[in-house]
Amino acid sequence: MSTSPALHVAIKHQVGSFKLQAEFSAAPGLTAFFGRSGSGKTTLVNLIAGLATPGAGRIEVGDDVLFDANKGINVSPERRRVGYVFQEDRLFPHMTVRGNLTYGQRFRNKATRYHYLDDVTDLLDVGALLDRRPAGLSGGERQRVAIGRALLSSPDILLMDEPLASLDSARKSQILPFIERLRDDVGIPIVYVSHAIDEVVRLADTMVIMDNGSTVAAGPVEDIMSRLDLRPLTGRYEAGAVFRVRVAGQDKTYGLTELAFPGGRLWVPALDQPLGYKMRLRIRARDVSLSLSRPLDSSFLNIVEGKVMEIRSEAGPQTDILVDVGTPLIARVTRKSVAAMRLRPGTKVFALIKAAAIDRHAMGLGGTRQRHKS
Amino acid sequence: MGLRRYYIYIGMLASLVSLAVRAESRPVTVFAASSLTTVMGEIADVAKRAGLPACRCVFAASSVLARQIADGAPSDIFISANRQWVDYAVEAGAMDAQTRQVIVHNRLILVSPVGAPFALLPGRWQAMLKLLEGEWLAMGDPAHVPAGIYGAAALKALGVWRAMTGKIARTANVRAALALVARGEARAGIVYGSDFGVTDQVWRVATFPEHTHPPIEYTAVVSTRADRDAVGSYFAFLMSADAQARFAANGFLPASGS
Amino acid sequence: MALSSLEMEALRLSLQVALWAIGVSLPLGIAMAWVLVRKTFPGRILLDGIVHLPLIVPPVVVGYLLLVIMGRRGLVGAWLWDTFQISIAFSWQGAAAAAGVMAFPLLVRSIRQELEAVDPKLEQAACTLGARPFVVFVTVTLPLIVPGILTGAILAFARCLGEFGATITFVSNIPGETRTLPLALYTAVQSPGGEGAALRLVMISVALALGALITSEYLTRRTRK
Numbered sequence: 001m002s003t004s005p006a007l008h009v010a011i012k013h014q015v016g017s018f019k020l021q022a023e024f025s026a027a028p029g030l031t032a033f034f035g036r037s038g039s040g041k042t043t044l045v046n047l048i049a050g051l052a053t054p055g056a057g058r059i060e061v062g063d064d065v066l067f068d069a070n071k072g073i074n075v076s077p078e079r080r081r082v083g084y085v086f087q088e089d090r091l092f093p094h095m096t097v098r099g100n101l102t103y104g105q106r107f108r109n110k111a112t113r114y115h116y117l118d119d120v121t122d123l124l125d126v127g128a129l130l131d132r133r134p135a136g137l138s139g140g141e142r143q144r145v146a147i148g149r150a151l152l153s154s155p156d157i158l159l160m161d162e163p164l165a166s167l168d169s170a171r172k173s174q175i176l177p178f179i180e181r182l183r184d185d186v187g188i189p190i191v192y193v194s195h196a197i198d199e200v201v202r203l204a205d206t207m208v209i210m211d212n213g214s215t216v217a218a219g220p221v222e223d224i225m226s227r228l229d230l231r232p233l234t235g236r237y238e239a240g241a242v243f244r245v246r247v248a249g250q251d252k253t254y255g256l257t258e259l260a261f262p263g264g265r266l267w268v269p270a271l272d273q274p275l276g277y278k279m280r281l282r283i284r285a286r287d288v289s290l291s292l293s294r295p296l297d298s299s300f301l302n303i304v305e306g307k308v309m310e311i312r313s314e315a316g317p318q319t320d321i322l323v324d325v326g327t328p329l330i331a332r333v334t335r336k337s338v339a340a341m342r343l344r345p346g347t348k349v350f351a352l353i354k355a356a357a358i359d360r361h362a363m364g365l366g367g368t369r370q371r372h373k374s
Numbered sequence: 375m376g377l378r379r380y381y382i383y384i385g386m387l388a389s390l391v392s393l394a395v396r397a398e399s400r401p402v403t404v405f406a407a408s409s410l411t412t413v414m415g416e417i418a419d420v421a422k423r424a425g426l427p428a429c430r431c432v433f434a435a436s437s438v439l440a441r442q443i444a445d446g447a448p449s450d451i452f453i454s455a456n457r458q459w460v461d462y463a464v465e466a467g468a469m470d471a472q473t474r475q476v477i478v479h480n481r482l483i484l485v486s487p488v489g490a491p492f493a494l495l496p497g498r499w500q501a502m503l504k505l506l507e508g509e510w511l512a513m514g515d516p517a518h519v520p521a522g523i524y525g526a527a528a529l530k531a532l533g534v535w536r537a538m539t540g541k542i543a544r545t546a547n548v549r550a551a552l553a554l555v556a557r558g559e560a561r562a563g564i565v566y567g568s569d570f571g572v573t574d575q576v577w578r579v580a581t582f583p584e585h586t587h588p589p590i591e592y593t594a595v596v597s598t599r600a601d602r603d604a605v606g607s608y609f610a611f612l613m614s615a616d617a618q619a620r621f622a623a624n625g626f627l628p629a630s631g632s
Numbered sequence: 633m634a635l636s637s638l639e640m641e642a643l644r645l646s647l648q649v650a651l652w653a654i655g656v657s658l659p660l661g662i663a664m665a666w667v668l669v670r671k672t673f674p675g676r677i678l679l680d681g682i683v684h685l686p687l688i689v690p691p692v693v694v695g696y697l698l699l700v701i702m703g704r705r706g707l708v709g710a711w712l713w714d715t716f717q718i719s720i721a722f723s724w725q726g727a728a729a730a731a732g733v734m735a736f737p738l739l740v741r742s743i744r745q746e747l748e749a750v751d752p753k754l755e756q757a758a759c760t761l762g763a764r765p766f767v768v769f770v771t772v773t774l775p776l777i778v779p780g781i782l783t784g785a786i787l788a789f790a791r792c793l794g795e796f797g798a799t800i801t802f803v804s805n806i807p808g809e810t811r812t813l814p815l816a817l818y819t820a821v822q823s824p825g826g827e828g829a830a831l832r833l834v835m836i837s838v839a840l841a842l843g844a845l846i847t848s849e850y851l852t853r854r855t856r857k
Contacts, residue, residue, distance in 0.1 A: 094772075108762065432807065445705060545822075553825075
């Protein structure tokens, strides 16, 4: 078992006037590169793939050094065993789906091939498309083929650059389960670039935040998402705390599911998952209200007791408050209320969360391999 | 549709076509003045029947041939319609001066299209100017074609050159001049006596007096790099009675006299 | 309409010269198009201009330049002749060279247009899948530019069939060796009584040209499907 991280990057690079500086290590699993457009995510992925060469630094995947400026090591892109799924599928128009999928296989001798056509077509459900040409496929089908093609080149790491960006939301939700399957069933580390927080929350184990060419923070998703100082970068409107939950019960009468989490129980709209099913939940900060006392006659189904940990005040009427309910939870409250309630670090509060507010998009459904950090 | 398939097709076609190149013993290559076009063909047939090697002839103005020979064109025998171009080829080192031989002579004549004949009273060359008013006189380019050089000399000697210069249609060789007259494109043309029998579309107006131009001598010479046996026998054949008979039948005059 | 042996010879020679000219030019044309489209280097515009010169400059000029360089007394030709006894002047190989040079710009233009339409991102994708640059070219780029290659080749082929000025200047007019259809026609026109032969040669030339154009159209449609 290798002790080195799945991916280690420490590089500096400059393109024109854009300076990029990235330093992070990623654990096995799916690592998301998250940031605004233009923050350098795609550039960073291209540097890892070898399509561009950094000015200085070092890139390692597992035990393999792909780039080391000091030692003069720069493995050419075709010899780096990276699988790259691009934003535009870039399928070869003059080959069938089968031809595209198997394109990368021939560059690996049989001993190092560990993915086979049948497995991959099952995983991505492209069996019916094998003899068709890319031109006749839908966007979602094409991206699945692109993923399969990258997989079949037996890479040591899979790079995915906003693979769902060119799809509409219906297609996206169709493909996300396939990517979750990838994460859970295929053993290689995945780098997933996105500027959509809900994709990141759903898919990622590790999160690297990029802003203006620099890696600002890196770490497990739950930790990053609960850091108030990163709120401006993680996206004010949609962001919120992320934590792990487990299905604890089903209420058929009212169509609700009970989730157990470190702070107690939560009711959410019904999920068709078995008892004990582990998953990840994001609760948007703007859907969390605070009260100094437990409300008795309110519509809030989810009332959780906790303590104020941190208050982050900024210009503007809103404030983000980190509340410890057994696990970090972020609430967005007006400054006026903070003043009126005299909220301070240490104040005991009750967090109120509307069950209806927790929708499907907020949930990261786990795959067949139910992982749980103990 | 594989690109490879097309390459195979092209390759097959190309080799088929080039296979058609008969691999035979190398023929004797003769570069000859264009006025010899018809007669050399006949001589080649006679030579073949006599058992001599086959002959491949290239016809053009002697000037053009001389330049090509000097540039390295593969020629075993060169027959020029004037001395100047043989000298040129010899000086370029391509032809052997010691093998020089005059093989035939020729005369210079004035022709007109058979459908528009005209006559000139003997000695009344000035009348030509009036007759050719607004018309063209076709002849080989006086700058380099032997027939044109002889023709210009004749016109100068007759005192009509200056008046005629604007009416001259310069052609690349003497047979081209003949063709222009035969087609009726030119009202008159200056060609060799031997050219007259080639086509029945021209009318002989007059023969230029011999004193008006240098003697028209056809000189043959052998290449410095030729295979002496094969070429030598062919060369000698040109002087044989059979060959000379063909020359005479085509309107050439024998080498030895007028 | 029976063809005399002279006309058959001219036809065979024309086809032979054109096929060899295209056969040799094709890989060179593909390589040149690649260099002009995908590589940047100082002097690229100059190279572009030189490649296109035969389109604009009088064919006789090209023939003369070939003579100056490749003739037996030429800059390169003299060395070849003295050392290896090889010379292409006054031979069908020289006629093929003259035709090939004249048709080269047409070939390059056509391939280049097609190559410019190929998305380099596809080549990048092939690279990340493990393909070395040459393999990328053969498996991805080349199949995608086939229509341009075909069109260019046929256009160039037709141009070779009709090549006159450079041919007659460089390799002269030797029957059976360099007397292609246009040169045979030229000779017939210059000979008294050559009208019959001229007419037949004209008809052969037109038929060949039409055949080439129609084939070009057909192939372009098939490969663009």
